[in-house]
Amino acid sequence: MDAYTFLLQGLATASEPAMLLYALIGVTLGTAVGVLPGIGPALTVALLLPVTYRLDPAGSLIMFAGIYYGGMYGGSTTSILLNTPGESASIITALEGNKMARKGRGGPALATAAIGSFIAGLIATLLLAFLAPSIVKIALVFGPREYFALMVLAFVTVSAAFGDSALRGLTSLFLGLALACIGIDQLTGQARLSFGVPDLLDGIEVTTMAVAMFAVGEALFIAGQRVRQDDEVTAVKGSVWMSLQDWRRSWKPWLRGTAIGFPIGAMPAGGAEIGTFLSYAAEKKLTKHPEEFGNGAIEGVAGPEAANNASAAGTLVPLLTLGLPTSATAAIMLAGFQQFGLQPGPLLFATNPTLVWGLIASLLIANAMLLVLNLPLIGLWVKLLTIPRHWLYAGILLFATLGTIGANPSSFELGMLLAFGVLGYVMRLFGYPIAPIVVGLILGPMAEQQLRRALSISQGDWTTLLQSPIAAVLLGLAALAFIVPLILRARGKGEVLSQMAADED
Amino acid sequence: MKRGRDTAALFIAAGLAVVGAVVLWDSARLADLGGYSGLGPASVPRVVGFGLLGLALWTVIAALRGEFPERPAQNPAPVLWIVAGLAAQLMLLHAAGFSIATGILFAFTARGFGKRNMALSLSVGIALSFAVWCVFSQLLMLHLPAGPIEQLIFRRG
Amino acid sequence: MLRLIRQFATILATMRAAIAVAASAEGHRMPAASDLRRLGISEADYRAIHI
Structure with a gap:
């Protein structure tokens, strides 16, 4: 059977009323968290993990994916109308989008963002569906050493390659790896780093850590900030519809944004926002109306909005086919799979095709729901922003602790939440990225297990890692991903220096 | 934006060194049953511990050179x-x-x-x-x- | 050939700038002016966004 048949079957699964309801809840929640500053999709999924523990696995995963897609839509609305991106992937939308809104062209800006997101989501989800079977075919031959090499690659790209500092990325990663060692060793049953505390024997709960990092750390950081602005909503004036001219100027950026965003999302690069910045740069270079950039060019909204949705679908490619998370949100979604005893990867396509293809197909449905949900309901979403910040963050912390208490009602677990929250605050303060510590905690034990398996097969011979061509290539890529950015960064510093020299002249 | 010595970052380096040392200390008391693989429960913590010590050193260098980004003012x-x-x-x-x-x-x-x-x-x-x-x-x-x-x-x- | 290499270098540099700006945005910091310039983003406009 080919992808097409599977996808049709998946659509049948995803159109069951219960699944449709889960998808609807997911996209609605996702749009809401996209609109609200301070909560992103990663945090929302982390908060929902303990709550969905008893629900249907397929339904819960469909809901999580809906949240991810919805977050990408919701952020654009507030970017355009308020110059306040709810999500870092929508920052660039605010640049041109808010200018358009101020000129009374808010309607077309919102429309090109929503339609562009829809088209990008549609193309990228279909790409995901048609690429997945071939990647799965390759991945089926993967043994422990190939998986270990893959995880090393993920560690390097998430921490060293794509942050702004290899030192801080690696530090965050190694803290995650150290935390991952806590608890009973999977192979020998010895307690590691538990210092006789029984609560530590089970290891660090991924959800506690994620909620602490994303909710508590972020709330502390925002509360401590000195600058505060008041938001002013720019009312949508003029026609909501795009003119023929708008359509003509939008369709190419939509396609280009998709082409940029999808591979960036699929690469272990972390975050959908990188694609949005690249798309903006590309549109500015290619536009026939350069004078409009900075004053509300529709291309500057259409391209990046398509890119961030395509990235979201791209992220799911390595997550579903290889079990490899490439961003914080994907890492939390992996924890969601694991909570139901499922391990995403090639085997899941074989053992549980109904679930995987139902999930992929539900993305198509969620995408269509989002288009319907977003355009007419913009007024409602904007109202969400009138919730005062103090109630908003107090509510966020209420639900953050609810998830932790619900999973394990002990003061010790809450103490961990507080400790990791403070850690997250300090990390934010000093510019440490958060994704590597989460990815390290989740992938660390898996990488260790695969390495020990690979070396037991080879009876302790380390060269086995390089004898498999796939593992060798992956490890080579990891080495490149570590070294090349170091050189690029050094070059970047050189550019700054020459710039400064030029300024002094 | 090079600035002078970053004292707060030096504290971070010290913290990393302590965490690394604790991880190494804990791994030392584990019975290392490597078995066929030659890798026991203490092997990975050892790598992580030494890694953290190395990163602590790197942080000291970065702190002395003032390479940390400027911190936003906080209340x-x-x-x-x-x-x-x-x-x-x-x-x-x-x-x-x-x-x-x-x-x-x-x-x-x-x-x-x-x-x-x-x-x-x-x-x-x-x-x-x-x-x-x-x-x-x-x-x-x-x-x-x-x-x-x-x-x-x-x-x- | 040389032009190809130069184009490749430009793409890499743009990529690096996008990554740096993304990392700064994630950490609520103001990205470096040179990175913004490479991406064609006006510094004043970026500053006006409420992040």
Whole structure:
């Protein structure tokens, strides 16, 4: 059977009323968290993990994916109308989008963002569906050493390659790896780093850590900030519809944004926002109306909005086919799979095709729901922003602790939440990225297990890692991903220096 | 933007070194049953421990060169309010129950974000927490500790 | 050939700038002016966004 048949079957699964309801809840929640500053999709999924523990696995995963897609839509609305991106992937939308809104062209800006997101989501989800079977075919031959090499690659790209500092990325990663060692060793049953505390024997709960990092750390950081602005909503004036001219100027950026965003999302690069910045740069270079950039060019909204949705679908490619998370949100979604005893990867396509293809197909449905949900309901979403910040963050912390208490009602677990929250605050303060510590905690034990398996097969011979061509290539890529950015960064510093020299002249 | 020596970053380096040392110290007392693979339970912690020590050294160098990004100005008071709220919640959770403990967290957080009317935010917080408790412990069957308020309404243990 | 290499270098540099700006945005910091310039983003406009 080919992808097409599977996808049709998946659509049948995803159109069951219960699944449709889960998808609807997911996209609605996702749009809401996209609109609200301070909560992103990663945090929302982390908060929902303990709550969905008893629900249907397929339904819960469909809901999580809906949240991810919805977050990408919701952020654009507030970017355009308020110059306040709810999500870092929508920052660039605010640049041109808010200018358009101020000129009374808010309607077309919102429309090109929503339609562009829809088209990008549609193309990228279909790409995901048609690429997945071939990647799965390759991945089926993967043994422990190939998986270990893959995880090393993920560690390097998430921490060293794509942050702004290899030192801080690696530090965050190694803290995650150290935390991952806590608890009973999977192979020998010895307690590691538990210092006789029984609560530590089970290891660090991924959800506690994620909620602490994303909710508590972020709330502390925002509360401590000195600058505060008041938001002013720019009312949508003029026609909501795009003119023929708008359509003509939008369709190419939509396609280009998709082409940029999808591979960036699929690469272990972390975050959908990188694609949005690249798309903006590309549109500015290619536009026939350069004078409009900075004053509300529709291309500057259409391209990046398509890119961030395509990235979201791209992220799911390595997550579903290889079990490899490439961003914080994907890492939390992996924890969601694991909570139901499922391990995403090639085997899941074989053992549980109904679930995987139902999930992929539900993305198509969620995408269509989002288009319907977003355009007419913009007024409602904007109202969400009138919730005062103090109630908003107090509510966020209420639900953050609810998830932790619900999973394990002990003061010790809450103490961990507080400790990791403070850690997250300090990390934010000093510019440490958060994704590597989460990815390290989740992938660390898996990488260790695969390495020990690979070396037991080879009876302790380390060269086995390089004898498999796939593992060798992956490890080579990891080495490149570590070294090349170091050189690029050094070059970047050189550019700054020459710039400064030029300024002094 | 090169600045001088970064003392705070030196503290981070010291912290990393301590964590690395603790990981190494703990791995030293593990019986290393490598088996066929030659890799035992202590092997990976050892790599992580030495890695952290190395990163501590790298952090010292970066701190001395002033390579850390400039830190945004922060007000300590709101941060402390929220930390105090979380601490109060964890201490009161089992004695006072979910609603009161979480209501206090809610009010302290709102205070941290500039809402000064504590009486109002405390009552909103307790009411909201109680509603959440009802939904999640009664409908979704999560185990949320009950206190006087919860026992008053639902007369069960 | 040389032009190809130069184009490749430009793409890499743009990529690096996008990554740096993304990392700064994630950490609520103002990105470096040179990175913004490479991406064609006006510094003043970026500053006006409420992040």
